Amino acid sequence: MKYDFETMIDRRGTNSLKWNVGENELPMWVADMDFQTAPEIIEALKEKVCHGIFGYTIIPNAWHEAIMGWWRTRHNFEIKKEWLRFCTGVIPAIDCAIRALTNPGEKILMLTPIYNHFFISIKENEREAVECQLEYDGSKYWINYVDLEAKLADPKTPLMILSNPHNPTGNIWDKETLARIGELCQKHQVTVIADEIHCDLTDPGYAYTPFASVSETCAHNSITCIAPTKAFNIAGLQTAAVVVPAESLREKVQKALEVGDSAEPSAFAIDAAVAAFTKGAPWLDALRAHIFQNKQLAGRFIAENIPEVSVVSSHATYLIWLDFSEITDDSTKLCQRIREETGLYMNIGEIYGGNGGQFARLNVACQSERLKDGLARLAKGIQLYKGQKGERE
Numbered sequence: 001m002k003y004d005f006e007t008m009i010d011r012r013g014t015n016s017l018k019w020n021v022g023e024n025e026l027p028m029w030v031a032d033m034d035f036q037t038a039p040e041i042i043e044a045l046k047e048k049v050c051h052g053i054f055g056y057t058i059i060p061n062a063w064h065e066a067i068m069g070w071w072r073t074r075h076n077f078e079i080k081k082e083w084l085r086f087c088t089g090v091i092p093a094i095d096c097a098i099r100a101l102t103n104p105g106e107k108i109l110m111l112t113p114i115y116n117h118f119f120i121s122i123k124e125n126e127r128e129a130v131e132c133q134l135e136y137d138g139s140k141y142w143i144n145y146v147d148l149e150a151k152l153a154d155p156k157t158p159l160m161i162l163s164n165p166h167n168p169t170g171n172i173w174d175k176e177t178l179a180r181i182g183e184l185c186q187k188h189q190v191t192v193i194a195d196e197i198h199c200d201l202t203d204p205g206y207a208y209t210p211f212a213s214v215s216e217t218c219a220h221n222s223i224t225c226i227a228p229t230k231a232f233n234i235a236g237l238q239t240a241a242v243v244v245p246a247e248s249l250r251e252k253v254q255k256a257l258e259v260g261d262s263a264e265p266s267a268f269a270i271d272a273a274v275a276a277f278t279k280g281a282p283w284l285d286a287l288r289a290h291i292f293q294n295k296q297l298a299g300r301f302i303a304e305n306i307p308e309v310s311v312v313s314s315h316a317t318y319l320i321w322l323d324f325s326e327i328t329d330d331s332t333k334l335c336q337r338i339r340e341e342t343g344l345y346m347n348i349g350e351i352y353g354g355n356g357g358q359f360a361r362l363n364v365a366c367q368s369e370r371l372k373d374g375l376a377r378l379a380k381g382i383q384l385y386k387g388q389k390g391e392r393e
Helices: 039-051 061-075 090-101 116-124 145-152 175-187 247-259 269-279 281-305 331-342 368-392
Strands: 084-087 107-112 128-133 159-163 191-195 222-226 240-243 319-323 359-363
Touching: 039 269, 061 084, 061 269, 084 090, 084 247, 090 116, 090 159, 090 191, 090 222, 090 240, 090 247, 107 145, 116 128, 128 145, 145 175, 159 175, 175 191, 281 319, 281 368, 331 359, 331 368
Parallel strands: 107 128, 107 159, 159 191, 191 222
Antiparallel strands: 084 240, 222 240, 319 359
16 A cells, blocks of 8 residues: 655644744654554544543553564564553653652663653652763764763662663664663663664664563563654554563552553553554555655755755664754754744754754654755755854854
């Protein structure tokens, strides 16, 4: 079946967070795609709507089977039914795990730059964020293991949040890297929360490795957060799962989920997830091909028209990480100026920590026509910024 990823869809006036912008603005920021979800999910939701009763919902065996089957088939990972717990979202799951496994004032380690909401969750739960900054060579990132182990060795650091694949850099951590992280965390008695929400959004021909699949060490010292929401563009349905192989950790997480009211599904959450994981594979593969084409389009355009901007090499997510270091050491001001002058709205890199102050995150999960518009605005904004900077100098 041919799926349509090119028809322009007007999302203004639909209470869309992404599109809650000015009339002439083009939002390419939050991780939300401009495509309708898979037809199979839409059909499942139509059936639910037509039934017309939206009462309290249980978690059926079909939900467990759908997730176990997907990870077995797509990611070569055998998840046991008892490991799974429903959650309304990855961030609620992480919030609950933070409260279950740490105390106020303790530290939580992250490889930065990293998804900005982790910083928010840590601060709101009265914990301290600790950054192990990823090393950067001008094209890709890697881990400084000396720094990582030194920070894991701090007895006030009982928890690490791992983004796998990594947001915002798009890096897919290989099995050896994940194993080393797992061994160091076990050595220093640090539990790992693996956020794997972007795992199904790899480039064609590339696969991710689930952290818990690497070894017994990784499995029994980790909590993995997964969801169909990013890959199938259904974040508003609030459906996710937590995978916890270790019974002792599972009990703590379960209690935290219940106390936080994050373990009860909405009337649509189960049906959407089951449809995604049992019928959505062809649509997802077509989506991945479209996103890959968009990433290539963006890379070519930037190399030909804005050579002073670098695109960080990556093979996951629909978010590209742009290096503006040849233009400015303050990408926040640059992005603000681009938005003011052209209407293009990107995520500023500063919010992700690490060396993000010289970067921005651009969402390319849209129709190619819309992407070309955004890239043209980016080029115009850079040109105007450089001209105004030259005048000031």
